[in-house]
Amino acid sequence: MAIITGPGPSLRSQWLGEKLRELRTAKKMSLRVAGEYLQRDASTMSRYENGEYPLRRADLVALMTLYDVSDPKMRADLEQICEDAWQRDWWDSHKDDFGKDFINVPWLESRADRILAYQHYLVYGLFQTRDYAMAVIDQLQYEEDTPEQIARWTDLRMDRQQILESENPPRIEAIFEVSVLKRITGSAEVMRAQLAHLLEIGEREAISIRVITEESGPHKGSDGSFMLYELPEPYAAVGHVETRAGGLYVEAPRTSTFEAVWQDLERSALSEKQSADLIADRLKEIR
Incomplete structure (x- = not known):
C-alpha cells in the first residue's frame, strides 16, 4: 500500500479496495468489465478500489465469483475486511470533528494485538x-480552535483509553526519552499526577514503560515519535507518524524501517525496573 497522508478514506476501505484491485488486475480485467458485472459504472468501481466507498457484502461476494476467488481463507479474509469497513463504533461519531484520517487511530488501537510507542x-x-x-491539546491548538473543540479532543483521548480496561487489552510497549519526564507539562501538580499514573499503569502485565536517558547516546529514533501497530490476520502491521499536516500511515512490508528503529531503541532504553525507579525519582523532585 502506498503512503497515505491527510484526510481521506478509512484504512479499512482502502485495504479492501487494494485487495480487489489486485484480484481484478490479476485477471487482466478492466474497471468497465467489472462494473458491468455489478451494474456499476467504471467511476464507481474506481471509488471502490480507492476506498472512497466501502463495498457491500453482496457486491463483494459477486466480485469474488467474477475474480475466481475459491480459497476459503482468502474469501473469509475479504469478508472480514468488508465487515470492518461497514462497522461503526464509538469513535465514528467524532469523524466530523477530527476527520477520517485521525479516526483510523482508535480503530487501529482497538484491533491491535501489540502496540509499540516511541515518544x-x-x-x-x-x-x-x-x-x-x-494541557497538551491546549498548547498545540490553533488560534481558531475553541474551548469546546479542545474539550472534545480531550474527551476523545480519554475515550480511547477504554481499551486498557478491556478483557483482552493489547500488549503496549512504550519507550520515552527522559526529556518527557523532565518537561513540566501543564503545571507541577499536573506533572506529578501524570508521573504517578505512569508508575501505576506500568505495573500492569500488558504494559511496558521504558526510558532512554541522555547517557545512552545517539540512536535511530532521532527522526521523532512514531507508533507501530501489529494487527491480527488478515491485516498487515501499520506504522503511524502524526504531523501537523495529518497522519502518515505505512503498511507492511515498509514497516520494516520502524521495526529496525524499535530494535535500536530497545537496546538503548533502561529496563522496566530502572525506568520505574527513574520516574519515581523524578516524581520526588517536582515541587
Whole structure:
C-alpha cells in the first residue's frame, strides 16, 4: 500500500479496495468489465478500489465469483475486511470533528494485538491523565480552535483509553526519552499526577514503560515519535507518524524501517525496573 497522508478514506476501505484491485488486475480485467458485472459504472468501481466507498457484502461476494476467488481463507479474509469497513463504533461519531484520517487511530488501537510507542516529546496518548492531555491539546491548538473543540479532543483521548480496561487489552510497549519526564507539562501538580499514573499503569502485565536517558547516546529514533501497530490476520502491521499536516500511515512490508528503529531503541532504553525507579525519582523532585 502506498503512503497515505491527510484526510481521506478509512484504512479499512482502502485495504479492501487494494485487495480487489489486485484480484481484478490479476485477471487482466478492466474497471468497465467489472462494473458491468455489478451494474456499476467504471467511476464507481474506481471509488471502490480507492476506498472512497466501502463495498457491500453482496457486491463483494459477486466480485469474488467474477475474480475466481475459491480459497476459503482468502474469501473469509475479504469478508472480514468488508465487515470492518461497514462497522461503526464509538469513535465514528467524532469523524466530523477530527476527520477520517485521525479516526483510523482508535480503530487501529482497538484491533491491535501489540502496540509499540516511541515518544521523544510527550507522554503517549493512551497513558495520559485528563489534566495532562488537556494541557497538551491546549498548547498545540490553533488560534481558531475553541474551548469546546479542545474539550472534545480531550474527551476523545480519554475515550480511547477504554481499551486498557478491556478483557483482552493489547500488549503496549512504550519507550520515552527522559526529556518527557523532565518537561513540566501543564503545571507541577499536573506533572506529578501524570508521573504517578505512569508508575501505576506500568505495573500492569500488558504494559511496558521504558526510558532512554541522555547517557545512552545517539540512536535511530532521532527522526521523532512514531507508533507501530501489529494487527491480527488478515491485516498487515501499520506504522503511524502524526504531523501537523495529518497522519502518515505505512503498511507492511515498509514497516520494516520502524521495526529496525524499535530494535535500536530497545537496546538503548533502561529496563522496566530502572525506568520505574527513574520516574519515581523524578516524581520526588517536582515541587
